[in-house]
Amino acid sequence: MPRKILVTYTSKYGSTRKYAEWIASALSADLFDAQRIEPKALSQYDVIIYGGGLYAGGIAGVKLVTQNSCENLIVFTVGLADPNTTDYSAILNKNFTPELLAKTKFFHLRGGIDYKKLGPIHKVMMAMMKGMIQRKPESEREPEDKEFLNTYNSKVNFEDRQTIDSVITYVNDL
Missing domain, CATH: 3.40.50.360 (Flavodoxin domain)
Structure with missing residues (x-):
């Protein structure tokens, strides 16, 4: 069955x-x-x-x-x-x-993410995440942190x- x-x-x-x-x-x-x-x-x-x-x-x-x-x-x-x-x-x-x-x-x-389609709450959350990553010393940033900053405010899939x-x-x- x-x-x-x-x-x-x-x-x-x-x-x-x-x-x-x-x-x-x-x-x-x-x-x-x-x-x-x-x-x-x-x-x-x-x-x-x-x-x-x-x-x-x-x-x-x-x-x-x-x-x-x-x-x-x-x-x-x-x-x-x-x-x-x-x-x-x-x-x-x-x-x-x-x-x-x-x-x-x-x-x-x-x-994936398309920042143009994000709702207001998610836009704020992503901006907060960007700020947290930017406050990290560059030597402590993980590869994903760098990828996030490089693709911030764009469309990635x-x-x-x-x-x-x-x-x-x-x-x-x-």
């Missing part, structure tokens, strides 16, 4: 939605914006894949899956930071109970369809 798979997401600027669409297509899964799915509908699925953008230490919309029981839960986050060099433990610990952390599989994907391969392989191996 085939498994029933749901891919649901919260996306403010589009990168998370794009990854969700790619994943749902590759897995022949149902796809819903998290704002358009009733929490009780989650129980109809064998596997739930939730995607949310990273904002100020939070995962957008993640309460849908943290406050409702999900049998096989997979979460992917989307942010600007390089997943190969970023420690996400503080974000995960802030958003998930220890019990849920232990039984959830996480993937971290890289999105790190979306990569191939990065969903690990998600697809994991789900197919369940």
Whole structure:
């Protein structure tokens, strides 16, 4: 009997939605914006894949899956930071109970940013981040800090369809 798979997401600027669409297509899964799915509908699925953008230490919309029981839960986050060099433990610990952390599989994907499309709050947050980085002595700046300053106030896109391969392989191996 085939498994029933749901891919649901919260996306403010589009990168998370794009990854969700790619994943749902590759897995022949149902796809819903998290704002358009009733929490009780989650129980109809064998596997739930939730995607949310990273904002100020939070995962957008993640309460849908943290406050409702999900049998096989997979979460992917989307942010600007390089997943190969970023420690996400503080974000995960802030958003998930220890019990849920232990039984959830996480993937971290890289999105993009177009400063012209940012809302006022996100513009202020990015300006604050720029100020924090600029106050660091240059010798203490990480490569990502330098990249942030070099691309500040422009449009950058790190979306990569191939990065969903690990998600697809994991789900197919369940």
